[in-house]
Amino acid sequence: YFVDKGNHRHFMEKEIHEQPEVVSHALAHYVDLGNHTVDPAATGLIDFSSLRGLAISACGTAYLSGLIGKYWFERYARLPVEIDVASEFRYREIPLSADQAALFISQSGETADTLASLRYCREAGLKIGAVVNVKESTIARESDAIFPILAGPEIGVASTKAFTCQLTVLASLAIAAGRARGTISEAEEKQLIKSLAEMPRLMNAVLNTIEPQIEALARELSRYKDVLYLGRGTSYPLAMEGALKLKEISYIHAEGYAAGELKHGPIALIDENMPVIVIAPHDRFFEKTVSNMQEVAARGGKIIFVTDEKGAAASKLPTMATITLPNVAEIVSPMIYSLPIQLLAYHTAVFMGTDVDQPRNLAKSVTVE
Ligand code: AGP
Numbered sequence: 001y002f003v004d005k006g007n008h009r010h011f012m013e014k015e016i017h018e019q020p021e022v023v024s025h026a027l028a029h030y031v032d033l034g035n036h037t038v039d040p041a042a043t044g045l046i047d048f049s050s051l052r053g054l055a056i057s058a059c060g061t062a063y064l065s066g067l068i069g070k071y072w073f074e075r076y077a078r079l080p081v082e083i084d085v086a087s088e089f090r091y092r093e094i095p096l097s098a099d100q101a102a103l104f105i106s107q108s109g110e111t112a113d114t115l116a117s118l119r120y121c122r123e124a125g126l127k128i129g130a131v132v133n134v135k136e137s138t139i140a141r142e143s144d145a146i147f148p149i150l151a152g153p154e155i156g157v158a159s160t161k162a163f164t165c166q167l168t169v170l171a172s173l174a175i176a177a178g179r180a181r182g183t184i185s186e187a188e189e190k191q192l193i194k195s196l197a198e199m200p201r202l203m204n205a206v207l208n209t210i211e212p213q214i215e216a217l218a219r220e221l222s223r224y225k226d227v228l229y230l231g232r233g234t235s236y237p238l239a240m241e242g243a244l245k246l247k248e249i250s251y252i253h254a255e256g257y258a259a260g261e262l263k264h265g266p267i268a269l270i271d272e273n274m275p276v277i278v279i280a281p282h283d284r285f286f287e288k289t290v291s292n293m294q295e296v297a298a299r300g301g302k303i304i305f306v307t308d309e310k311g312a313a314a315s316k317l318p319t320m321a322t323i324t325l326p327n328v329a330e331i332v333s334p335m336i337y338s339l340p341i342q343l344l345a346y347h348t349a350v351f352m353g354t355d356v357d358q359p360r361n362l363a364k365s366v367t368v369e
Pocket of ligand 1: 059060061062105106107108109110111114157158159160245248364365366
């Protein structure tokens with residue numbers, strides 16, 4: 001491929017802004033946008049109806065998309081998911097059986113540990129699916145079914161558009177699995193797909209409005225040494241993704257935690273020197289997350305509140321900043337909330353003057369163990 005940055009300063013910036021377009025390509029590949037149904041051919045050779053469980057293995061950002069996928073497969077398809085980072089998965093001696101299928105998520109399709117987990121599952125007789133960007137990759141070649149994410153070439157070391165495309169594919173597969181297993185109705189399928197179809201428009205709306213605020217906030221964030229991200233439900237893996245993005249390109253130490261775990265340790269760290277980024281759409285978990293936020297506020301912690309219009313109206317707690325996104329359906333919130341998370345890491349890194357597209361010590365694709 002020859003890819004250039006166009007009008008962008010970095011590939012990462014370009015790739016962030018490409019997301020409305022690439023997620024719509026990914027979605028169109030798996031669902032019928034006219035009828036709002038999943039394309040039955042989309043599940044490839046994997047027969048979800050008879051599966052006893054699903055195993056997922058991946059590294060880094062791809063692992064975090066898999067973790068969000070776990071919430072969806074379990075909720076919509078009532079399919080138990082065993083997931084781990086590939087470097088642990090391959091050595092854990094997980095009891096696996098041929099009535100499970102395995103999914104390997106990898107942008108490059110060449111990550112050594114993910115490939116080793118795939119081979120481990122192949123030995124155990126599982127059907128193998130690959131959620132990959134590079135269709136000619138080793139992981140794709142060694143799989144029974146390829147689920148392309150159609151993100152186009154991703155050059156920035158920090159994964160952005162591959163993440164939201166992986167999520168789009170996993171959401172579509174979870175809905176397909178739910179239909180195959182009879183755990184969601186036709187009406188629920190239509191509703192979920194209608195919500196997914198809103199994604200490109202919502203992403204454009206967010207990208208066109210929040211960037212000036214995020215840039216100003218990034219300037220402030222760059223003065224800190226540690227940042228904590230909190231979330232519940234699918235916002236929990238997203239909190240970890242936010243922390244990963246920030247640390248890999250800005251070199252600021254960051255941690256992502258389940259909001260409910262705050263009391264079990266990290267609360268000891270709260271003071272005015274550690275901003276806490278709370279990812280809290282106004283969903284079923286909102287009240288609980290806000291009560292964790294209250295605990296942060298009560299200890300003088302500085303809060304960056306990433307929420308929606310309903311959430312912003314519902315909380316009166318003082319914040320360092322509130323990033324207000326549109327109200328969105330629960331299934332699309334991880335994709336939409338990825339945008340402020342990515343932009344905040346990006347602008348913080350730009351402000352600090354790091355090599356955004358090729359951060360120190362990192363490789364785009366980790367082909368050795
Ligand atoms: C993400 O920003 C990282 N650079 C990294 O965690 C990456 O997602 C991981 O190495 C997995 O790569 P893959 O998707 O190509 O397998």
